[in-house]
Amino acid sequence: MCELCIKHGEGKKWYEVMKNYSKELYSQNNVEQFMKDFFLNFHKEFNGIIKLDAAKRKRSIVYGFIRKMATSHMKKNHFGQIIPLEDAEMIIDMMQSITRVPCICRGLTRGEKNARYCFAIGVDPSPSDILGDYPHLKENLETLTRDEAKKLLRKFDQEGLIHSIWTFKTPFIGGICNCDRDCLAYRIQVTADLMQIMFKGEYVAEIDLDQCVGCRSCQKLCQFGAIEFSSSNLKCYINPMKCYGCGVCRSACNKEAITLNDRNQLPELAGVW
């Protein structure tokens, strides 16, 4: 169980609890105002990242402290967790409204204005004023049915994109994203290791060595460099400490040798997030 499950999960996984998507929570925490400020001031967040990064480069003694502060700030406001395809589909089934929106991260990292990889769930951004100052974002919204959303998720899964859920004023969950290296959270946490912005999934992948033929096709899809290859016995191995439990590798395996197991069953892995 991750920290968010313990705080907001009511004994289940926190994203399985309907309360965390509810309209009550949305109005109670004033999420609408938060989202408005968040989208409008997204570029200002860069100043914080630049300071954190400078502290890391200088090997400053305050770096550890700023990193902790930044992580706890993100935990309160905008935090994520990696989820496998099945869980993403389960969330889609729980939702009344799903809207496909252009990915803000890819706008910032690639300059792409219309990379529509993200889903806003529960909140419908079109009638509200959340995206008011972003006419370009507003023009490219698309309301999806559950089936359309699931079909897209499966397509993204095969392309090797990892699914993640995001909070706006934790624990309100407002979106599902499909990420790769152009995701800002991925770049800050995985590529640059500046601070923690998302938790690993509740799962960890395992390869059945009897079925693995060592074709290495799973290795191509892993975004976290967690799959290692042994040429002497022609098998692939998943490094459980690096595995984020996204389950994307499964779609590449012809032998169906990869399964997702519960992270909490392994005593030493239960604390690795």
Added chain:
Amino acid sequence: MLNIKIDRNKCINALDCLKCIDACRSGVLLVLSPYAEVAKGRIKPVIMSMCTGCGECQRVCPAKAITMIK
């Protein structure tokens, strides 16, 4: 310490060009707010701790707006 300077007077049409963004292997350069009117389409080196100093951004820039300061 290595630093990247982007001359805003020379880098005019950043959003239509994006050559430096494509060239940067380590993902140091980011586009400041491609949507908002404020800071529109400005490119900024953000995660400098990943910069290897390869100088590729400087080489591809058609306006010669990027300089690397050692």
